[in-house]
Amino acid sequence: MTAIHNYRQALAYIQRYPAYTPGQTGNWSLERLRGLLARLGSPEKKFLSLLIAGTKGKGSTAAISESILRSARYQTGLYTSPYLHSFRESIRLGGDPIAEVEFLNVLRELRSYFETTAGLTAFELTTALALFTFAHMGVDIAVLEVGLGGRLDATNVVTPTVAVITPISYDHIQVLGPTLTAIATEKAGIIRNDAVVISAPQVDEARQVIEQVCFERQAKLILVDRDWQWQAGPSALDGQTFTICDQLYHLPLLGHHQITNAVTALAALAGLRERAGVQISNQAIADGLASVTWPGRLELLQQRPYVILDSAMNGDSAEKLADALVHYFGPRPITFIFGASHDHAVVDMLKALLPLSERMIMTASAHRRAEQPEKLVVMADELGYTADSAPNPATALDQALAAATDDAIICVAGSLFLVAEVREAWLRRNGLKLPPLDPKDLY
Incomplete structure (x- = not known):
């Protein structure tokens, strides 16, 4: 057995495992991971959990939930994917990425278990590592973002204290199915018997699936747009406000959809109070909302010219981005730096962004x-528009900035991986400290 001496070797070790997704095999199940966790002492049963599925907004909802819980002085764990710059961002303790030494120690401790689990994938490995770390470090509440789908996702080995489903739209149709009904059925796979389920506003087709699954499993369903009332307030480039339960809150995240994500998070935390007695004061809510950060999501890097990053990666999220750009800047022409994964709804995104x-x-x-x-x-071109090309994101940023006037708007969109590379290039250009950088394709 080759020793793992440092963090880089640890990442290389993870890359040895296959990056399978549930849609690539006909007999996929969670039994392999459940068996592994049982041998590890069932760490997933040693803390409360929020499990968040959905197409868009699940990462933001997770980040908001964790920030509020941390402000309420709970020991938190946060597991999200994909990461922006460093793999360690995926596993957070008390808001901070797991330390390299802690990651190394846990990986070494669990390595023999991984290597005696036949067919283990990279995402299953990292999920097991995260759950074990949370239990080992005495986390009170873990907030877990589903990787893909829900029913067969590795995170679904947890029996969540509260299950959350953010807005569902078309994405990963090769894996989850070609219809919203099929996609929603996979997402609703996180719902357990007699559970508390929080659903963000949904299109009718998705909502009906969630309602039916909750009925069949006798789960309590909270529909955010039916059961919670809120009022959006002023919005500017430094954030926005909203009022809920007669309380005014400030949210630094941009875009009206982030208020919906925040209310969904508040509904989930109310579910934690109902099921587990989790207490959170209004001050903790205010502090958690005001301090939340989630880079790469309508992130304003600079002004004069404006440079904005957004991880929009399907048609629905691109439409929300377009709406936000018009809201903040009016009908002004925009230079887009665009790149996307070949398995995403590229044409739908272009239809939303090209007119701007x-x-x-x-x-x-x-x-x-x-x-x-x-x-x-x-x-x-097939949509009737002319576009330029650049061989890499750094060159695209150079081209856009070279042609920009002080009042120009440059928006980067289409992929979180693209956003990460442009963000890194911008930091280099400005002589700013780079975050730790890891390969973007560990799983």
């Missing part, structure tokens, strides 16, 4: 699933 564009620069991240820029140019 003055210039579209197509590029590709280094991720293995990135679509070739030349193909993206052809897609734009």
Whole structure:
């Protein structure tokens, strides 16, 4: 057995495991991971948990929930994917990425268990590692973002204290199915018998699936748009306000959809209070909302010219991005830096963004699933628009900034992997400290 001496070797070790997704095999189940966790002492049973599925907004909802719980002085764990810059961002303790030494120690401790679990995938490995770490470090409450789907996702080995489903739309149709009913059925797979379930606002087709599953499993369903009332307040480039339960809150995240994510998080925390007695004061809510950070989601990097990053990666999220850009900047022409994974709804995204564009620069991240820029140019042409191309995100940023006036708007969208590379290039350009950087395709 080759020793793992450092963090880089640990990442290389994870990359040895296959990056399978549930749609790639006909007999996928969670029994392999359940068996592994049983041998580890069932760490997933040693803390309360929020399990968050959905197509968009699940990461933001998870980040908001964790920030509020931390402000309420609970020991928190946060498990999200994919990560922006460093794998360690995926596993957070008390809001901070897991330390390299802690990650190494846990991986070494669990390695023999991993290597005696036949067919283990990289995402199953990292999920087991996260759950074990949370239990080992004495986490009170873990907030877990589903990786893909829900029913067969590795995170679904947890029996959540509260299950949350954020807005469902078309994505990963090759894996989850071609209809909203099929996709919603997979997402609703996180619902347990007699559970508390929080659903963000949904289109009718998805909502009906969630309602039916809750009825069949005798789960208590809270529909955020039916059971919670809130009022959006003023919104500017430094954040927005909203009122709920006669309390005014400030949220630094941009975009009206983030208020919906915040209310969904508040509903989930109310579910924790109902099921587990978790107490959170209004001050903790205010502090948690005001301090939440979630980079790469309508993130304003600079002004003069404006540079905005957003991880929109399907048609619905691209429409929300377009709405937000018009809200904050009015009907002004925008230079887009665009790149997407080949398995995402690229045409739907382009239909939402191209009408706002003055210039579209197509590029590709280094991720293995990135679509070739030349193909993206052809897609734009077929929609009646001309687009340029750049060989990589850093070059695309250079081109956009070189042509920009002080009042220009540059927006980066289409893929979190693209956003990460542009963010890193921008930090380098400005002589700012780079975060730890890891390969973007561990799983």
